[in-house]
Amino acid sequence: MWSIWKARNLKIWQQVSDSTFTILEREKHLLEGWRIANCKQAPLRHDNSSSNTSSSHQNGDTNVQWRKPSVGRYKCNVDASFPNNSNKVGFGMCIRDSDGNHVRSKTMCFYPFCSIDVGEALGLYHALRWIQELQLTNVDFEVDFKRIADYFNKGHGDVTEFGFIMDSNIHFCNTYLKNSHVEFIRRQANEVAHALAKTATSSTSFLVFDDIPACISDLIFNEMT
Template identity: 30%
Template sequence: MVSELLREGCMEWDTELVKRLFLPQDVEAILSTPLSVSAAADRMVWAEDKKGRFSVKSVYRLARETEAKEGKASCSDPTKLHGAWKGVWRMNLPNKLKHFTWKACNGILATKESLFKRKITADDICEACGSQVETSLHMLCFCNHSTEVWKSCKLSLPFNIQESWGFLDTFSRLRFVWDTQQEKLERWVAICWGIWKNRNEVPHGGAKRPGQVIVRNALRLVDDFQAAIRVPSQSRSCTHDTTRWRPPPPGYFKVNVDGAIFAKSNHSGVGVIVRDGDGNVVAAMCRKLDLPLGVLETEAKALEMGVVFAEEVGLRDVVFEVDSQVLINAIHGTCEAVSSVLNIIQGVLQKAQSFRTFDFLHTKRQGNAPAHLLAQQAQKVEGLAVWLEECPSQVAHACAKDVSLLQSSF
């Protein structure tokens, strides 16, 4: 029974028991399933759909993904090229990286294989390893130097690339599997470009760079480019009211919550702060969760714990604020909740009925700084830490800054 894996008297996983009974991969799958403090009825969910619903489309996608991982997927070249064309120009990358990718997909990079076919070179053997034909994919993924580069990279591929595929096949498969994770495809392309760039520098007197340097320079190019094109929209958003902490209506208290993920330790953190209409701290808390939760799941648990904490403090009229728009939309019913947090959201709404009046609002990260700092503080505590009418110094400083900005706006 699943109930036997829970701590007695509460809806929390008994992590020590789970770790003792199951294999590591199963432990992570179990503990990454968030539980609601309000014991909701069990539901059947389809794991291959974010909303837990079974559909023929999701089965088809699963079958295609499985084929891609096993190296069985295939399609005609025109179809692949058409898909690659769309994939290349939709990437959020500098144009020179897009042009490089398109040339590699079309087999027109100036590799030894391509030059030999045009009778420009005497052979088609890779100069770096001296043993294999220098195709685009060999040079970018299988040559001695390129394998060193990939070992220096933290990007985890969803399947083992086969040298017989060619670059177009590989790009198409990665684009399909990373359909909702385009940033991974962009980073893979950037590293390929970095390998190609250094390969061309060496014959002209350039240095053969270490793998970690190639990875760092390629990813920095992507990060700088994407940061540059985001600057205008960020500058506009900074003037919006939701970037500042706003006081609750007279007689109300505002509860800001946030979550944090500690990837190295496989833990999550939750921060909650309660303030009155003048910005004074009424109570605060942070808690470390021995759970490998995702971003949305951690935010949902933070909101749930904020509601429970507000009730324990004795609040009656409350405004809850979180910086996850997805979560707020699900709370208000303007979008369907993801299956992994549906029970938590239902529990939050049920628990909120204990207040006389309540509301749930969205704020930007800039308006949620104290809660964010408390969530980060959770990494330094064991279990739960609570403060009444005070808080850690860096959190107090952030609260004072909120009040200062509020006063300057009048």
């Protein structure tokens, strides 16, 4: 019903006529996203950390610790948090320089609750625009949701809400942040952004930290040593 309603709105407000195939494909993607978001198997995290832990060790994957960006670049770690029994999603993002020093952090809250893939895509959406507002260049964005990095680097044509947001992210980055890119990392290398995202859900507005907030001070220190 949502897909049909969206097709109707596109027709009225944007003079875009969706084909029956497009409406059905959007419905299938939306339903699959809903099923994934409502999966109750606790051991399986949305970043696939449980299912990939053993294979990453077997394959010698060393991308499990946060690493400083190369000289002259910044790194922005991004994550989203989906607390149980809550109608909101928290976003956390942290910028650090090539020496590993904390530059700035930000937390945000989003209403209402959405699917995991849409929430993670929105986290990147806000991070990209924040970086552009700060007039920073040469930024490496890191996320622990593999579908985000995969779509950003080689995906297209997804007609779901996730696809619309990611297409906007790609266009924005290609326009304003041409020397930046998005990479997938393991959850262990994204603890700072995750801690910020969890903190965000206890606030009713966005917060920007020029100094290191208490919730990530130990994590920052440990990753710099």
